[in-house]
Amino acid sequence: MDIAANTIQTLGFAGQIFTGCLNGFQAWQTASDLSRDAIELQIKLEWTRSRLDMWGTLWGLEQQDHLKDSRFRHFGMMALNHLVYINYCLEEFKSMDDIFPTLGDAGMYASTPAFSLARLSQSGGVTPDEMDALRYKLEHLQTNAGAKERAKWALQEGRALKMVETVKAMVEDLYTQFPPPASSEPNPIIKNSYLISDSLDNLDAVSESSTADTTLAALCAVKAERIRTGLEKRTDKLKSHDPYMIAGQLTQEREVTEGRWLGSFRQDNVSYRVPVLIEYKRMPRLVMATSSLDIRIQNVARLLSMKNKPAELRTLNCIGVMVARNNETVYRFVHELKAKNVFTLTHLLKTPTRENVAGSHRDKWALDQKFALAKQLTRAVLYLHLAGWLHKGIRSNNIVFCAGDESDVDLSEPYIVGFEYSRVDLARLETETVDQTDDTDDAFRHPDTQGPPTERAEFQRIFDVYSLGMVLLDIGSKRSVGNLRVKFAAQNATRGGWAAAAFRKWLLETAIDSDVTGLAARMGSVYVEVVKACLSGKFTERYKNDVSVGLYVNVLRRLQQCNV
Template identity: 65%
Template sequence: MDVIQVLGFTGQIFTGCLKGFQAFLTAGELGRDALQLQITLEWTRSRLDMWGTLWGLEKQEHLKDIRFRQFGMMALNHLVYINYCLEEFKTMDDIFPTLGDASKYVSTPAVSLARLSKSAEVTPDELEALRYKMKNLQGDAAAKEKVKWALQDGRALKMAETVKAMVEDLYTQFPPPAAESSPIIKNTYAASDSLDTLNYAANSSSSDPELARLCAFKAENIRLHLENRTEKLLSKDPERFDVLTSLRMHQKLDGTPDESRFLGRFREEGVSYSISVLTEQKTVNSKIIATSTLDNRIRNVARLLSLDSKPSELRTLNCLGVTISREEPRIYQFIYELKSKTFFTLADCIRTPTDKNINGMHRDKWPLEQKFNLAKQLARAVQYFHLAGWLHKGLRSSNVIFCADTAAEIDLSEPYILGFDYSRSEVARYETETVETTDKAEIAANAFRHPKTQGPPSDRAEFERKFDIYSLGMVLLDIGSKRSVPNLREKYGKMPEHAPATAEGFRDWLLNEAIDSDTTGLVARMGSRYADVAKVCLRGKFTGSYNGDANVAFFLEVLRQLQRCCA
């Protein structure tokens, strides 16, 4: 039998593997050992799912890759063996009587395992029998049988670890055509909105640390927004009544003061030394805005930013708390622990006089690999914000900072994200606050905002994930273009053929003309793959359906593509 025909069967084996996990992941109210088993199996399933997705197994895309055509039998053997292990779970008659007859579909699965690598000895009937088995291994067992099975001599947990090791071996010996991957994207625990499920995954010793951090963070986000908050919070009250000492205004690189950010020193009560802090200020007219809801939102944001267990992938500084001045105007200050004596924003790093900006001089001093790493870090941060059910609402170059004592020490691959003055939980629609655009800084920030979030308040849409993704696309453009985004918007506004200048028109001009031309030089400077990612973000539409899973779509069409960019 032709080797390619056998390799073409890989997708069905892969699908069978994924379905084989499901019988062990659906029972509720199980004992602790069984829950530990479920977490292990779900992590393994999601990691295997991501491996197959990156290879495109179900769509036969793996057959286009020379590595799979030459060495794919090793991967196929692993998949068959994983299926065999899962079947062994089910054919232990003393433990799993409901599923004990699954073996009837193929008499000896080990024969398929042993002979499938020898394609000439595998008959069409055997392949058809294995295909039939894959379709019929989906019987369900009663919850009590699963508990008994999970507790029986520890066999289930040992077998789960074997399967997990097999999946990890696939990544090691047969890595998919992508630089990085994460099973978090397809993990059902991470996608859950159940506090019980999230809390268990966050605290279980069998959880991967990355999964545990995300689940703990998401659970706290949910607890903060319960109508009747009865659950114990992990975070402490963030409002600080301490006094910042040695406070001085931070000067930007060009000498222009930033009226909302300050450098200072902060000393905890009872501690003999002080630390460097960055404070970020939000000023509001309390006669216009209902401050009770605003106070609550600001505190919630500060609580989440102060969590010790928050995912590092969010790229946020440690928040020491928030101060609230209840006079008129009302002033809020987030206090962040700074990892250096000062900081620089991404806007600072790429700001140059107009003539140099147009010629693309200063913007080329950063190594290309650092630019790619910066783009990947920011895309991953947006992915994690959304996985945690959080909307940033203010992503732009002035809100991306680098901790460094001097400009020469800046590392673009180590960004931190600020600008949480409008941020909120995705479910807290009642906390939506109208963005003020009366000062020059906010008007300039509109260059990074989605068109539907601009204009009169009555014309603005309710904020959603794709608006954060749009802002990410603008930041990617800012990183790679020979002109800054504000400079591009200014250029667009002066072109008579585009009068009257609108936010929608600016986006259309970027997508249909500027990104692909020398106006930005993005393709020549960063490559066509990078430019395509920026377009995907600005369009707000993904090319594939991915069964309606926006997290998978973002990973495959934005983050994964950025991971494949290289200098």
């Protein structure tokens, strides 16, 4: 019993040692004025750090959640040894043969997960004295050493590369031997400090790196351009084209929904036309080209037109924006289509009626396609936020699918449109207030974004997540969100009728768990909990109120468990 108790007590320090590891990476992150080779090493090391950070987050090391898992209780000392040694590698460059092998010797110990784990486990020959010595070193880290000088010296000796490869192998060992609960491929991008930062130098370094993860590089490029568009002196630094400089012939052919048309566009000096989607934004006044509204629309179009934006954003390529200024100002966003027709999610999921018994309806689509759609949309919102943008209008009629015919629609290939109110995740003044929308559109919006403009909260990421939850509900429920709104308003007629906050409470406490939506029977209990997490917004506290981490762990990662 004493041995078991001591083991559990020791494992309880895993959270502290894990935090020490993350702190150990920071010395390398803060080094500046390095050569290109050193910068590439920093990028590689940060990718490894973010993977380790995500591993610890998913295990809940800082909250002691790992102690609830039988694997960790029985074999956790091996993981603990890994964390201690990773810290050792990060903080010590000189050989210390009296305590542990040199970095050169240590490289071979991580050649295979089984061998490296055995070498570092108690049964593999690491004595308690060695462990005590390593823990002593952990408590006396050299935090004031010059990172720049150390990095240059280590590069010259070739030891930095060995250290990076050793640490990388150790982290991959942890994933192999201690895969986080609810296993699916963890995404270290969410924890990557380069992407989280607002440093143009760091973002550009990653976006231009040939060794960086391609999705991370693309997201960094989008975020860097977002930052550039906010700089006062920026004309010669922007890497996207001016969307107002659109030269060609635009033809409108058919209205799809209000303010949204199908058409074709032929660029000057090109003989062929391409199918396009045209989205209108009308302002009932003259908007000057120097106004913040006009600049915001231009910046949104710039980002939507970037050629190297990640495909996971699920946005169409914006060819440009045409502007007509008179007594009113009309903006026309021109998006290139993958096919000659588009269908909104609202149209594809419409509830059967007496007039539409044989048409498209909510039970037409296979369950695996619905799950694929939910994952794609969640990932798109997550990546949009990571790039520093808020959508502000996520709802089913702003989700479109490109296909020649309705029978050719693939639900796993959605595109998000309706960016007319989108803005950077910064000052509220950069966007105008949503004036009036359709009743059904209102049902997708967070209660705090409704009511008189003076009473509305400043838009936050969590409000986009709420709207995402409503879309997920719309995908899985036997009733559309519009139908649910009408049903609630009728039931609540004697208590004031429609009220956004009361509607959310009714969904969370009654409708989602009942036959009103039939969500559990149609989509499963995991999907139900995902929808509730989005609507309640109570999933960020354990992640230091980081909405992106919470969205990944409690929504996207759980959706990845939903399979047919």
